[in-house]
Amino acid sequence: MVRIVTTASLESFRQFIIVSTCRSFIPESYLRDYEVFPEREDGPGAIYIEAADKVTLKKVREMTFANAKKVLGIIYSSKSGNTQLKWRQTRRRSGKVHGDASANALVNLVESGVLTQEWVDNYLKSAGTKEEGSSSITNKKVA
Numbered sequence: 267m268v269r270i271v272t273t274a275s276l277e278s279f280r281q282f283i284i285v286s287t288c289r290s291f292i293p294e295s296y297l298r299d300y301e302v303f304p305e306r307e308d309g310p311g312a313i314y315i316e317a318a319d320k321v322t323l324k325k326v327r328e329m330t331f332a333n334a335k336k337v338l339g340i341i342y343s344s345k346s347g348n349t350q351l352k353w354r355q356t357r358r359r360s361g362k363v364h365g366d367a368s369a370n371a372l373v374n375l376v377e378s379g380v381l382t383q384e385w386v387d388n389y390l391k392s393a394g395t396k397e398e399g400s401s402s403i404t405n406k407k408v409a
Contacts, residue, residue, distance in 0.1 A: 267348065267368065268366065268368075268369075268372060268389060269365075269366055270351060270363055270364060270367050270375070270381070272362070272363050272380065272381060272385070273356070273360065273361070273362055273363070274361060274362075274363045274379075274380040275359055275360055275361075275379075276300075276337055276353070276355070276360070276361060277300055277359065278378050278379040278380045279340060279353040279361070279363060279380055280300065280303055281377075281378035281379065281380075282342075282374055282377075282378035283303065283304055283340070283342055284297065284304060284378075285374045285377055286342075286344070286349075286371065286374045287304055287306070287311075287329060288304050288326070288327075288329045291327060291329075292304065292326070292329075292331070293326070293331075296323070296331050301333050301334060301335060302323065302331055302332070302333055303315045303331070303332055303334050303337070303340070304329045304330070304331055305329070305330045305331075305332055306328055306329055306330070307328070307330075310343070310346075310347060311328075311344060311345035312341070312343050313340070313341070313342050313343070315332060315334050315337060315339075315340055316337070316338045316339040316340070317334035317335060317337045318335060318338065319334070319335040319336060320333070320334045320335075337355065337359075338354075339352065339353060339354045339361075340353040342365075344368065344371065346368070348371070349365070349366065349367045349368045349370075349371040350365045350366050351363055351364070351365035351366075351367060351371070352364055363380060372386060
């Protein structure tokens with residue numbers, strides 16, 4: 267498990283959720299629409315979007331797609347329970363991501379732009395110098 271504390275755009279975190287859960291079956295129009303978010307019911311793998319205005323669009327498999335405006339926060343849990351992440355709005359469409367991520371989630375976080383490859387490389391270097399166990403490193407992005 268890797269402790270994550272970083273800043274990220276709402277769109278990059280939305281892409282992380284899509285890559286992690288429904289990339290193979292999300293309708294193309296939903297993939298392109300930055301206001302459409304996947305959600306999953308309570309239980310293992312719950313995903314919840316907290317927004318000022320949210321309308322359910324369609325259910326595909328176990329995912330419910332919702333059109334959400336003015337997103338305030340997102341809670342993401344993997345089905346395995348190895349990843350627990352929260353995105354919290356700090357201003358407009360920017361926010362802070364914090365929580366614990368599995369190795370698989372790290373790959374998806376980099377692919378979606380939440381984390382940089384440099385962040386992962388720095389983490390691996392620091393983890394190599396520490397004893398076994400959870401580690402924490404802060405992502406410093408250069409704008």
